[in-house]
Amino acid sequence: MQPILCIDFGSTFTKVTAIDIDVPRIIGRTQSFTTIHDDINIGLQKALDQLEELTGISDWPVRLACSSAAGGLKMIAIGLVPQLTMEAAKRAALSAGAKLLKTYSFELNDREIREIETLKPDILLLTGGIDGGNQKVIFHNAHKLCELNMRCPIIYAGNKTIANDIETILKKNHWDATIADNVMPTLNQLNIDSARACIRKVFLDHIVVAKGLTQVQRCIDNILMPTPSAVLLAAELLSKGYLSEPGVGELIIVDVGGATTDVHSVADGAPRQSNVVMRGLQEPFVKRTVEGDLGARYSLQALVDGVGIDVVASVINTSQEVVMQMLKDLVAHPESFMEEPGLLKTLDDVAAEIAVRESVTRHAGYLEVHYTPFGTIYQQTGKDLSYVSHVIGTGGPLIHHSNIRSALKASQADPKNPLSLKPNHARFYLDHQYILAAMGLLSLKYPSAALKLMKETIIEV
Amino acid sequence: MSSHTIVLGVIGADVHAVGNKILHYAYSQAGFNVVNLGVMVSQEEFIQAAIEADAKTMIVSSLYGHGELDCRGLRDKCIEAGLEKIKLYVGGNLVVGKTPFEEVQKKFLEMGFDRVYPPGSDPALSILDLEKDLGN
Secondary structure, three states: OOEEEEEEEEOOOEEEEEEOOOEEEEEEEEOOOOOOOOOOOHHHHHHHHHHHHHOOOOOEEEOOOOOOOOOOEEEEEEEOOOOHHHHHHHHHHHHOOOOEEEEEEOOOOOHHHHHHHHHOOOOEEOOOOOOOOOOOHHHHHHHHHHHOOOOOOOEEEOHHHHHHHHHHHHHHHHEEEOOOOOOOOOOOOOOOOHHHHHHHHHHHHHHHOOOOOOOOOOOOOOOOEEHHHHHHHHHHHHEEEEEEEEEOOOOOEEEEOOOOOEEEEEOOOOOOOOOOEEOOOOOOOOOEEOOOOOOOOHHHHHHHHHHHHHHHHHHHHOHHHHHHHHHHHHHHHHOOOOOOOOOOHHHHHHHHHHHHHHHHHEEEOOEEEEEEEEEEEEEEEOEEOOOOOOOEEEEEHHHHOHHHHHHHOOOOOOOOOEEEEEOOOOEEEEEEOOOOOHHHHHHHOOOHHHHHHHHOOOOEO | OOOOOEEEEEEEEOOOOOHHHHHHHHHHHHOOEEOOOOOEHHHHHHHHHHHHHHHOOOEEEEEEHHHHHOOOOOHHHHHHHOOOOOEEEEEEEOOOOOOOOOHHHHHHHHOOOOOOOOOOOOHHHHHHHHHHHHOO
16 A cells, blocks of 8 residues: 545645545545644644544655645736737636735726735735737836735736836836746747746745744655645546547636635636637636635625525525524524525535536636627637536535536537527536545646546545 | 738638638738638637737638628727728629619728728738738
């Protein structure tokens, strides 16, 4: 037996998964509250003690860890035009597993500078201009950022023509600056690999210290990546396969959490018909979006407001006053679990279903119809996910859902909205053991085992 | 030769791609840095591209007769977006029917365009104008 330990320091729970790489199989999985305010090792040790009871193993020579504790990897992305470089910068940050606090476009003003100071990002991403394009606004923003009363690592991934000048300005003003390739070198071309690699490197070099997680180095070498980044790695591996072991093909992973809902798609997303013209920024093959107003706990109020409290009340068959009271209770006690059937459990289930429906609708592309002298032409914005074959659910509210299939079905295309490019005939799967992040970590060294375990463990519902 | 950037595209719901490709080739050969948006381009996309690319000129084509409708308000939006100085060129089958070109030209100049070209214009003409307007 060759045991490996994968640790996920979440904002609420520290989850540990033990794997025997020789078979391969999962030999145990436990969790304990994350103890960020005291010493993060206390929570980890508790989870490890439970794991020892379960497996009889106390010595873990290989320990791999990811983290979304202490607010995750908090980033701010700055671009020029909202639909172009700002969007590209946003995608670079999200694909690196960051929690995007805010995005800014055009010239930064004093109010925005003060706002960045209050938001306290871990990393700033400055972009703008295609190569050979705008310089004025980018110079303005670089100078403006120097007025901040804080410093953190900053990555410049804008117009390459002025990259050296920007680096000089930033370094002169005591910024820890890294230069990456432009996120949009020519119009509508998305080029985020270099920026993502820089974010990852900054994370590895700085984040354990920046987050006050240095005690963790007593137990493990380093935290390797933000948790969402691990989930993305797992998604890509599961879709594409590894060597002779085939993947499952194009897929979507919906991760409903307490504060946000993440959607990951691994799919080409290009138009499928000849009368469809693509518009806007190029779409990444592996794409992550995060919806901050769709969560089953911290952002439950926003979620219910989004669909209307009257709609929610009628679905769960009660009065609006009762729903309001329940919202208060749940937001005040986000840690409570709804295992017992009852109104609260029903509200939980409805919230998860709404989160799935809304988040996949926003993640998927859509068509616009144009009646031209040459017949009907469609313009596609975003990814066409109508042919995606696998929709995988994960996250507490889905794993504990009383009718998981019906919740995941909300990701399907709605005949009433034929222009939305959501999956048409997908099959539904559940990550019921919550292993995706662990498998992403494991895939760094043992991709073949991680792939095999995912294919075995993630069940069709 | 010039390294000025121009934004090129076919506006509105127009899918005529051939002329667009010819113009792209001609302007590139003439030494311009061409950001080609292709067909079915909205006014907003022209403006966004011009900002990111720091373009000095927008060259708008329209072949399907709805040019007047599609181009209306483009100058105002450019001013609003901080592109007051950008040169706006337009050409093609700009209106339906057999309106004399002088009338069409007058109409588009009034709409804030700097240069208007009739159908079948030689790209060499607009290249000369570009060099004049951009000071080369």
